Amino acid sequence: MRLSSLLFLSGISTTAFAQQKPVLITATDYKGSGVILEAKNISSIPYTLVLTCTLQNMEPSTELPLRKVIEPAKKKLTLTRLTPVGQPYRYTYNYRYYLGNTLSVTPTADYVYDLPFAAGQEYAVMQGNNGAFSHLNKLAVDFSMPEGSIVCAARAGIVAEIKQDSNTGCPTASCKDMGNYIILFHEDGTYATYVHFKQNGSLVQPGQQVAAGAPIGYSGNTGWSSGPHLHFEVDLPSEQEKITLPVKFRVGSQILGELQQGARYKR
Known part of the structure; x- marks a missing residue:
């Protein structure tokens, strides 16, 4: 299961998909003050998200690549904030998601x-x-x-x-x-x-x-x-x-x- 998306501040371009995916990513640009990447899990089970970014004159608020378990929820979850530190600034991001929690699972013994x-x-x-x-x-x-x-x-x-x-x-x-x-x-x-x-x-x-x-x-x-x-x-x-x-x-x-x-x- 793989997803990727590219956004350029000089002209937005996004990868389109034919069907809805369980984990959706959005990028909101706050008019030069920063970009916030958020995730929403619209399914009924958790997925592990791996987010990578390529940045020019921008700093992330979290360590990248980011690995995070996205639980099912009605609200979006903030992943990272990208702050401009110079001009011109540009970013791209890619993400993959995996069924379940790949970071920590303990199977029930002797089930x-x-x-x-x-x-x-x-x-x-x-x-x-x-x-x-x-x-x-x-x-x-x-x-x-x-x-x-x-x-x-x-x-x-x-x-x-x-x-x-x-x-x-x-x-x-x-x-x-x-x-x-x-x-x-x-x-x-x-x-x-x-x-x-x-x-x-x-x-x-x-x-x-x-x-x-x-x-x-x-x-x-x-x-x-x-x-x-x-x-x-x-x-x-x-x-x-x-x-x-x-x-x-x-x-x-x-x-x-x-x-x-x-x-x-x-x-």
């Missing part, structure tokens, strides 16, 4: 997840942690399930992001970005990523609170996929590559720290 499908259903694991097909150095599990199977929340959370417009899938990495997904943000600051939903297969909307075990969508075969299945992983907010976390599942009366490839599990 036990439900299997991410309907009660009474049973599915086989086609790929587990560090699987050779697409899980190298990744803690994640793929459940083989027919297209249109009900996918359920493995843990309560708030719907952070949804993609459901794709109808494309293939068994190579070239289709990686074509996978439909739902991301649920958890109360401890981690989030679960559910991938490969069918086109228009989401049953939830961004900002919606979802209970553990509640249906969230219909499985599919979109994205990097060798066959219809559900990909599930739990992630730690990060500004770099995804950091996947180990997951414990409740299976009947057992609590399993890792699901085995080829084995079948019933919820």
